[in-house]
Amino acid sequence: MEGDAASIAGDEVSVGEVAISVTGLVRGYGKVRVLEGLDMRVESGSIYGLLGPSGCGKTTLLKVLLGRLVPAAGEVSVLGSLPGSPGSRVPGGAVGYSPQELALYEDLSIRETFLFHGRLHGMGAEVIRERESWLIDFLDLPEPSRQVTRMSGGQKRRVSLAIALLHEPELLLLDEPTVGVDPELRARVWDHLATIAAQGTTVIVTTHYIDEASKADRVGMMRFGVLLAEASPTVVMESQSATSLEEAFLALCRRDSGGGV
């Protein structure tokens, strides 16, 4: 099936509203162009898996969605407005963000870390304590007094994820949240994401574990600053006659490079 890769966008977004809409987004750093006219649509109350190799622009895209980077060109709408514009809900308490770098203060304990981020969100001490208990239990974290610097890489990654979940935001932007996390816990995390998505939270997860993303409602396959495909995992696989998402992605990449099927 020859066809413009970008037209593989099946499963018309049916009922829900659009939480995030991006059209023709261009953005780079200095002279280096990273996002080259990217289009993207994310429905409210769904999990969107953003897949692609390192350097394809996933993190840049997330930073634009957060209002940290200004688009050089194109339209971006997150929760109804351009991020960072006056009156916009982004950045703000509506968003939970887990960056690719751990972004933790090494000398703080888990409790102090949660207190810090909770306070930034205006959460009361009691609420923070409740969430702390739940998160430690859910994510298998060590005791609250444990310093970040005394944790393993996987534990640190889970603390970073916990911070994004702490204030139960409407929109979650998670950049590689499961790196270094064992498969059992990874499955638990994805189950929880599915639960909160069903309750209305919008979740964007970037990952380079392609098969993990088969649990998402929709996936966007990114390469060299554009999306090669954006649809539900099933549709993407069918479009490439692939039995796994990884296979589908490889096929799409080959096609994009101009090679044969």
Place this chain on the structure above:
Amino acid sequence: MNAGRVYAIAARKFASLRRDKRMFGFIVLMPAIQILLFGIAIGQAPTGLDFAVIDESNNGFGTLIIDELHESESLVIHTDHATITEARYAIAEGELWGALLIPENGSFELHLDNSNQQISSTIIVEVRNAMSEVLSAGGGSVPLELAEPVYGQKDPAFIDFLAPGIMTMVCYLFSLILTTMAFVGERYDGTLDRIFATGTKPSEVLVGHLSAFTTILVGQVAVVILIATLGFDITIEGSVLLLFVLAMLLGWSAMCFGLFISSMAKSEFQAMQINMPIMFPVLLLSGILWPVQALPTWIKPLSWVLPTTWTAEAFRSIMLRGWGLESSAVQMAFAYNIAFALFALFIASRSLKVQE
């Protein structure tokens, strides 16, 4: 030790150093600039020193001495004070650095503001020179008596001159160092990204940091003042509380400037690179080691830009002259530090952008 491997290490390091042009400039230019500044700022004779002469002699010597003194490059001679009491009052108000009384007969009296030892020394030398020029020509000599000074000791201790300046330097430097690296690392490790994602504003980040550091500042200033007074018995004629408050203000100036550097520097190392060249010039140009009155005219504006200059001068006035908030010197120091701190904070909050 293997020569080949040593060479490999050295060659690699040299290649890295060569890429870093700023480091090169740093290593080569900085010492040159510092030595240059040192030569310019230190050791010249102060100029523009207001000095009065009261001539009560009826002979011509008085006039000759005044003429001789007019030749001096350091002194600005005033002869419009009628009595020595009037002149001493002017000295007390900070209008004059000293006055010479030429009596009808007997020794000449030199009345000084001894709060600045280098200036007093200069005046004494100029007066003695003038006297020996005039009097040796006419034969004979007249003794010069140092009267009870308006401010300071008759025989001022160097430590009393140096103390206000060094205290300024210490308060400024350590506050600056504390905050210069305050959040440089955080701009690149994602923690600041996360903070901005919550909707927190740069000004909130800055003031938050400033507040945390202020707790350290209080301790630092207290220790400096305590050690100076109790440990070394340094003179504090004026209010210690005033000194404390002004020192805190200077600390805030320094911290705000440090936060500004933090918001601009690309790495902690670069932040230090910006800091180090600042320290020495501040020491040289603030009148800490040598009076600002001795600076060449073209470099004086640079001295006035530094909050340390105003503060050191005010410290000296408070400690050695016992002046308080009613004096313009102290008021200027307060005002300048507040303005400097606010300006630095403002620029820092503009540099620390949420959106790039």
